[in-house]
Amino acid sequence: DGGITQSPKYLFRKEGQNVTLSCEQNLNHDAMYWYRQDPGQGLRLIYYSQIVNDFQKGDIAEGYSVSREKKESFPLTVTSAQKNPTAFYLCASSLRADQETQYFGPGTRLLVL
Amino acid sequence: KQEVTQIPAALSVPEGENLVLNCSFTDSAIYNLQWFRQDPGKGLTSLLLIQSSQREQTSGRLNASLDKSSGRSTLYIAASQPGDSATYLCAVSRSNFGNEKLTFGTGTRLTIIP
Numbered sequence: 001d002g003g004i005t006q007s008p009k010y011l012f013r014k015e016g017q018n019v020t021l022s023c024e025q026n027l028n029h030d031a032m033y034w035y036r037q038d039p040g041q042g043l044r045l046i047y048y049s050q051i052v053n054d055f056q057k058g059d060i061a062e063g064y065s066v067s068r069e070k071k072e073s074f075p076l077t078v079t080s081a082q083k084n085p086t087a088f089y090l091c092a093s094s095l096r097a098d099q100e101t102q103y104f105g106p107g108t109r110l111l112v113l
Numbered sequence: 114k115q116e117v118t119q120i121p122a123a124l125s126v127p128e129g130e131n132l133v134l135n136c137s138f139t140d141s142a143i144y145n146l147q148w149f150r151q152d153p154g155k156g157l158t159s160l161l162l163i164q165s166s167q168r169e170q171t172s173g174r175l176n177a178s179l180d181k182s183s184g185r186s187t188l189y190i191a192a193s194q195p196g197d198s199a200t201y202l203c204a205v206s207r208s209n210f211g212n213e214k215l216t217f218g219t220g221t222r223l224t225i226i227p
Binding site: 004 | 149154156157162202215216220
């Protein structure tokens with residue numbers, strides 16, 4: 001099946017800990033994105049990547065890091081510098097970065113212990 | 114700064130009724146507008162994408178319209194069904210920047226009452 005997967009579904013972070021959220025797609029899409037969703041707010045863009053080995057900061061990149069070493073993978077690390085990490089994280093991909101429909105993964109809910 | 118508003122935040126209608134969801138945006142210089150559906154605890158599913166040069170798009174019981182000059186879009190759902198219950202989000206793409214510059218609304222949570 002073609003699609004976009006995220007793991008884990010739930011993730012718990014301790015104070016001062018870095019955690020990494022996985023995002024994989026087998027759609028052969030060039031562009032990938034990470035969003036954060038908080039209750040009562042719209043999705044906000046954290047990072048995006050238009051092509052492998054390239055990525056750009058979105059609107060709320062502070063406290064996060066990403067890598068794009070493979071076309072199909074775009075992991076997001078939530079660092080200890082992110083003071084309010086509790087949220088629902090959504091990964092998406094699109095065939096190209098312009099004017100194309102985005103396909104979303106099922107999301108990862110991050111909770112702080 | 115582009116702002117996208119969806120009112121109401123929640124809507125309940127009896128099964129079988131037709132309904133309209135609203136989306137407004139402050140900057141009319143957009144590339145396209147998309148409507149998404151989100152089920153609780155799940156990712157988003159794209160429903161319709163309207164290019165800035167278009168006025169509407171249709172898919173099955175769904176029809177989305179776009180009026181760029183007034184900064185408004187509507188999503189019309191005909192003959193609503195309980196399976197239509199979900200949160201509906203609209204998103205606009207900023208002019209000349211493509212998909213990496215989507216601005217999302219906060220969504221309308223729709224409940225269809227059997």
